[in-house]
Amino acid sequence: MKVWHFSELAYYPAWKELGAQLRNVVPSRLCEPEIAADLYHRGLDEWALCDELGLNIMVNEHHATATCIDSVSTISMAILARETKKARLLCLGMPIGNRFDAVRVAEEYSMLDVISRGRVEMGFVKGAPFEVTPANSNPADLMPRFWEAHDLILKAMTTHDGPFNWEGRYFQYRQVNVWPRPYQQPHPPVWLTVNSPESAQVGGERGYVIGSLNTGYVRTPAIYAAYRKGAASQGREATPDRFAYMAIVGVGSTREEGYRRADQILDYSRTALRVGAQFAFPPGYQSVAATAQALKWPGYGSGVPMRSIALRNGRQVDPNGASVEEFIDAGICFAGTPDMVVEQIKAFHGHVGGFGHLLMMGQGGHITHDDTVDNLTLFSKEVLPRLSELG
């Protein structure tokens, strides 16, 4: 199993002051550049450490938010391409339906792949619903735009005979000619994030790696099953290396230490959805039926955000008040001593039918640098070797 350390680089110092709204409407006067600089350097140091520990690296991006200041994912990818030597570099990912220059995305990924000497894993993501706001991207046709961008980016990275023409519905270029061409041939591996059986099935049809993020015991099996169905429909085998699962991981030399670390990282899960309902349900992002359902939820009209996590018995819990045990029960968190974490990962792995990539949120929320370093180190020494038997 490959393990990838992920952090959103949260600007947590502003959380307390901001309360219920951490996205889109947050004034940047609350961001102190000196503090932000420290946070960037700290996060990059922790990623760079992964190179020594045998862990891989995952970055992402969000916009106009205090939950993630990694707002241009290819900048952190570029720094890490130079600072690391062995780790693979996953960007999960690039919100290509929200970026209006798809050829520029092809250039960024190609250049990163060459500088890193072929260590890039190329994520294409729909992006969270509230991301259409900072991009001013029309949610009503987000997915057709996403797939056209995908087609164009891959063609731009794999065409080596000089300029080609692209006059599509959303993107128009008459002279596409990307330099450099990617290091990996024909192109870096493609990853998608999925949040439903429908999107997973499309991933399976195309044979891409899918990342299922914090979908837990209740939702993940149907998502993975849909992927397998999609793969089978194209005569493709859904091998474990096609499946990635993201969870919060807190390891300690004692149960208490592991739980404490997980609890601090879980502040990510408690804050990530602090967003007004009007940003959470942009028209057309979800299906008509899903939007109609949302209208009925209490709090929709007042803009009060809604959130819950599903425990194994089906009970819904508000993440704000949820304990580490409840997050473990939900399959969103693996925490405790190395033995406990190994057992929890094995149990979840068995429940969902296997996966070849663990996207480990080893930093997040309020966990300190020293605790993060210890968390990653302990994981790499005591947990990682014992995951090899999972394939």
Add this chain to the structure above:
Amino acid sequence: METLDIKGFPVETHIAGSGPPLLYLHAEQYFEQVRPYLDALAKKWRVIAPRHPGYGAAAGATDLRSVDDLAYLYLDLLDELKLDNVVLVGASFGGWIALEMCVRNHARLRKLVLVSSVGVKFSGREERDFADLFYMPDIESFPMLFADWRRYAPSYATMSSGQLEELARERHMFAHYGWRPYLHNPGLKRWLHRVDLPTLVLWGEADGFAKPSYGQSLVSALPAAELMVIRDAGHYPEIEQSEAVIRAIDAFVQR
């Protein structure tokens, strides 16, 4: 509702009443709430009210991307039904479509009525002519849209799932056509001199979404337009003051 075949494109259309023809182009949302108004109009008029593609149950709008497309579709509809001396009434988003039709060809039209119309950019680049409806919770937007929102705004709790899906579909299509540029065509102002037919601009006094001052700007920019402000109405006067709107249209057309 019947489905008209307009040059091969199916258009779900509410047709009712007898009398001189009135083409009604509906607003971005709340079509169901406008039905009583359409019924009242049908007492004196032959009302033809198409559902914009993607709205309602008819075919989707995948190859109709912009308000330009809708303008041509309804010009085709006038041709197809061989309608002349038509009174064109456009409400809000429908007013924008009506303006786009008129700058192209108003040969089949007699008079134009714009009800709280959007579509033209008057303010500077750092201001908005219309409140950002997509980014306000209902608790903020309802008081802008209605003079008496407690009475007229939709109450989700009492609605069937079919009615809720109708509202959801309206919001999707509102984004489809109006997301960016937001509810306007940057080039339209340049051509408003072509809307040279008698025009009545109706505006709800309490409209906080597109303020009455926007209606005044529209009147100033059109060659033959006059403004009438409707009391106790917000952005949808047909819903809140249906009778006053019909009286105003009747008086304007008979003049």
